[in-house]
Amino acid sequence: MAALLLSLNASAGFGATETMLSSPVTTRVAQVEFDDGFLNGQADSRINISRFNQGNVALPGTYLVEILVNGLWFGRAELTLRQTSPDVRSVQPCMTRDLLERASLDLNRLTPEAAGRLANTASCPVLAELVEDASAAFDAGEQRLELSIPQLALVRSPRGYVGPKYWDDGVPAMILQYNASLYRNQNPGGISSTQGYAGLSLGLNAGPWRLRHSGSYTHSNAFGQTASGYQSVQTNLQRAIAPLNSQLILGEAFTDGALFDSVGFRGVRLASDDRMFPESQRGYAPVVRGLASSNARVRIRQNGNLLYETTVAPGPFEINDLYPTGYGGDLQVTVTEANGKTSAFTVPYAAAVGALRPGVTRFSLTAGQYRSPTVRMTPYLAQGTAQHGFTNLLTGYGGLTLSEGYAAALVGLALNTDYGAFGLDLTHARTALPNLPQRSGQSLRLAYTKLIAPTNTNLTLAAFHFSSPGYLHLSDAVVLHDLARRSLATGELGIPHTQLQLTLTQTLAPGYGSFYFSGSSMNYWNRTRRDTQFQAGYDNSYRYLTYGIAASRQLNTASAQWDNRLMLTLGFPLGPAAHAPYASTSVQHDLGRGASLQQSLSGTLGADNTFSYGLNASRVSGNGGPSTTSVGANTTYAISYTTLNASASQGNHYNQQGAGTSGTLVAYGGGLAFSPSSGDTYAVVEATDAAGARLASASGARISPWGRALSTSLTPFARNPVTLDPEGLPLSVELKATEQQAIPTAGAVVRVRFETANTGRTAVFQASTAAGHPLPYGAEVTDSQGTPVGTVSQAGRFIARGLPDDHGRLTITWGTRPDERCAFDYQLPPADKTPAAGLPVIQDICRDPASPRLLAKHPPS
CATH class of the missing domain: 2.60.40.2070 (PapC, C-terminal domain)
Known part of the structure; x- marks a missing residue:
């Protein structure tokens, strides 16, 4: 308190010394004197404050400090503070070549005189002597060196870029991610079925190498039949190749699908890794939206592989946390209702227009065997693709795919214009099938994306035209080859003729809401029907009331007919409190089948919203049949170690129960760390005696009684602030710092230590x-x-x-x-x-x- 008051007096004109030491510092620190008359107290008890007159000057020596350049964090380095002369009390930061390289200073721009000063290790060159208009300031309290350097003197790099010298491969560790669930339902016929699922992802880290395996175990007991089995999605060994900005994969994986369709392979792949580029150049995963009439099980597959499974509450649902195995390949979504009814739809996943910046090159080389869980054949596979940005306007790309009895060549270009981004490419494919005529044909693809700024419209359009029935994708060619080799009929396979995919999101003027549309339409050379499906919706709010309308068309897998649904929803909170329940009412109409009315109540509890719940009741009127009612509930509880969920519902002649758990476990040299969430790149946060401190960078995560917490949401090859919130710590425990930076490589487990002091x-x-x-x-x-x-x-x-x-x-x-x-x-x-x-x-x-x-x-x- 006294120090604070004295600082206030100083700022009012009584003098004070700075705690920041700037370079060069050649003047003496002024002796100041504080007037203790400004402190009220007993007249005979005047406090002696002369100790504050001496200033606060750092001592000469070597410090481990954080480096900030123009306000941006550039890592940690050793800094030497040296006294300029015996009669001068101030010290100055000494610049070294290693420190300036870490600060991204372009050493080639130094004058010969400045380079000579820097090379003289016996001297203490200050920054202002090396770079004109630059300065350095040392903050003794924060142990931080703040450099101000003109932009022209820095090595130029895209915003958000972090050089390989700062990447952290992490510590040796074992990783287990799990997502297990049990789902049981009894249908109106009185027949019960049980579905069990366990998705596993195992990992082993050693230096820059990452050993990964992912797969799923399913168990089914329905109609008196029991089936179970484990499906391996992929097993591989991978690492980053920094000089090439690429990733090397040995084993099972998927091609990226940027130019050709994404397919599975077993072999070797070397390809540019978008994550090593600035964030604006990285890939994306589509958002899956749909409608559920009850507590439903949602399964998402890509190329026949099960990627994701979860249970959703009744009403519209949205899944936006997918980690797909490639950039291309439509997602097949299956929704199983509580009464056993199953419906399916496809989310278009067309490759984005591949425009690159001038001078940027991306490549992909793959060699090995084709693999797919839907066919028995494993023919050889070789594929190479390349993209290069020639100018701001033009990007060229091409590729070649070779396999047993199959060859395809692609050439195309992307134009980045004021009217949007266009992609146009032509693929010629030739297929030789056993005991059948050779097939060949061309595919013309036109893609268009545009964010229309004045109207805030985001539009993605992809059109495919297959000039003849002889054109086949690699996956179709392998299926036909497998059927022909086994002398089975090949006519059931649909041969596409024309396909159109459209994704549109539109934000209207303030107060008028927004709407979205995602759909596709395809016809075939050898079929008369056209497959058309879509999901569309409109959302808006008025004060505390939110409302929306959604429509969808999707295939009912049981009846092989198309379901057309329309749903109206209204929602509002039941009070202003932070954890007030949220009420939602929805009316759904299945065209030609019936209508349903549903009321639900949901909310969260806990300081970190770790517990969520939902209650619902519905009434369904059939098309000429009796009305039915049902009630249901679902809960999710994210504790420090895992996430638990459960659901149950009861209706006329059917009932459903479900439970599940998910999370991540990491074992490393310091012990075990747990997290209720999953991810790809991790940070083990260590803080002795800090049990209960909240990890701000990981929702719901807190330091365990053993002094550890796990963050699963780090972005590889980028700066990640790791922040500890000391709220809730005993006053006897002091954190030396509350934030640190981590720059992990992909899949790494980095160790972040926070020093604590038990001060008594x-x-x-x-x-x-x-x-x-x-x-x-x-x-x-x-x-x-x-x-x-x-x-x-x-x-x-x-x-x-x-x-x-x-x-x-x-x-x-x-x-x-x-x-x-x-x-x-x-x-x-x-x-x-x-x-x-x-x-x-x-x-x-x-x-x-x-x-x-x-x-x-x-x-x-």
Whole structure:
């Protein structure tokens, strides 16, 4: 308090020294004097504040500091502070070649004189002597070096780019991600079925190498038949190749699908890794939207592989956290309702227009065997693609795919214009099938994307035209080859003729809401029907009320007919509280089949919203049939170690129950770390004695009693702030810093340590002099070792921190004379009996330190 008040007095014109040391520093630090008349207190108890007149100057030496360049964090490095001359008290930061390289200074721009100063290791060159208009400032309190460097003197790189020298491969570790669920339902016929699912992702890290395996185990018991099995999605060994900005994969994986369709392979692949580029150049995953009539099971597949499974509550749902295995390949979504009814739809996943910046090249080389869970053949596969940005306007790309009896060549270009981004390419494919005529044909693809700024319209359009029935994708060619090799009929396979995909999101003027549309339409050379499906909706809000309308067309897999649905929803919170329940009403109409009315209630509980719940009731009127009613509930609870979920519903002649768990476990040299969420790149946060501190960069994660927490949401090859919120920590535990930076490589487990200090116990004291006067304001409080532990504030009260023992002696000093000090002994209550709502409070009289008995007569309150 005294220091704070003295700082305020200084800013009012009484003088103060800076804690920031800038370079060069050639002037003496001015001697200042504070006027203690501004401190109110007893007239005969004037406090001695001369210790504040000496300034706050860092000492010469070597420090491990954080480097900030023009406000951006550039890592940590050792910094030497050197005194300029014996008669000058200030020190200056010495620049070294390693430090300046870390700060991204372009050393080629240094003048010969500056380069000579930098090469002289015996000297202490300051930044202003090396770079014109540059400066360096050392913050002693934050242990931070702040550099101000003109932009022209820095190595130019795209915004958000982090050089390989800062990448952290992490520590050796084992990783387990899991997502398990059990789903049981009994249909109107009285027949029950049980579905079990366990999705697993295993990993082993050693240096830059990542061993990964993912797969799923399913168990089904329906109609008296039991089936179970484990499906391996992929197993591979991978690592980053920094000089090529690429990733090397050995084993099972998928091609990226940027130019050709994404397919599975077993072999080797070297390809540019978008994550090593600035964030604006990285890939994306589509959002899956749909409608559910009950507590439904949603399964998402790509190329026959199960990627994701979850349970959703009744009404519209949205899944936006997919980690697809490639950039291309439509997603097949299956929705299983509580009564056993199943419907399916496809989410178009066309490759984005491949426009690149000038001079940027991306490539992909794959060699191995084709693999797919839907065919028995594993023919050889070789594929190469390349993209290059020639100008701001033009990007060219091409590729070649070779396999057993199949060859395809592609050439195309992308135009980035003011009217949008266009992609146009032509593919010629030739297929040789056993005992059948050779097929060949061309595919013309036109893609268009545009964000129309004036109307905030985001439009993506892809049109495919197959000039003849002889054109086949690689996956179709392998299926036909497999059928022909086994002398099976090949006519059932649909041969596409024309396909159109459209995705549109539109934000209207303020107050008018937004709408979305996603759909596709395809016809075939050898079929008369046209397959058309879509999902569309409109959303808006008025004050606390939200409302929307959604429509969809999707295939009912049981009846092989198309379902057309229309749903109207209304929602509003039941009160202004943070955890007030949210009520939602929806009316759904299946055209030609019936209508349903549904009421639901949902909400969250807990400081971090770790517990969520939902209740629902519905009434369905059939098309000429009897009406049915149902009720249901679902919950999700994210604790520090895992996420638990459960659901149940009951209707006319059917019932459903479900439960599941998901999370991540990491084992490393320091022990085990858990997280209720999953991801790709991790940080194990260590903070001794900081149990309960919240990890701000990972929702719901807190430091465990063993001093560890796991963050699963790090972005590879980028700066990730890792922040600890000290709220809830005991006052005896002090964090040396609350934020650190991590720059992991893809799949890494980085170790982030936060230094803590157990400073001892803390208590509130209120003491007066023997004459009954309050202790002087601003007096210093020290323990028996002479260590400052507090400062007296108003009415003789003070908070003492860092008390090493439950009992001891405190000395209060406000001057240099013997009569300007006093002392008293204290006895704190046991730590386990300290009031939960506050700190122990001690009242006593401060006596002459030479008094033989000073123990407090008043027990602590």
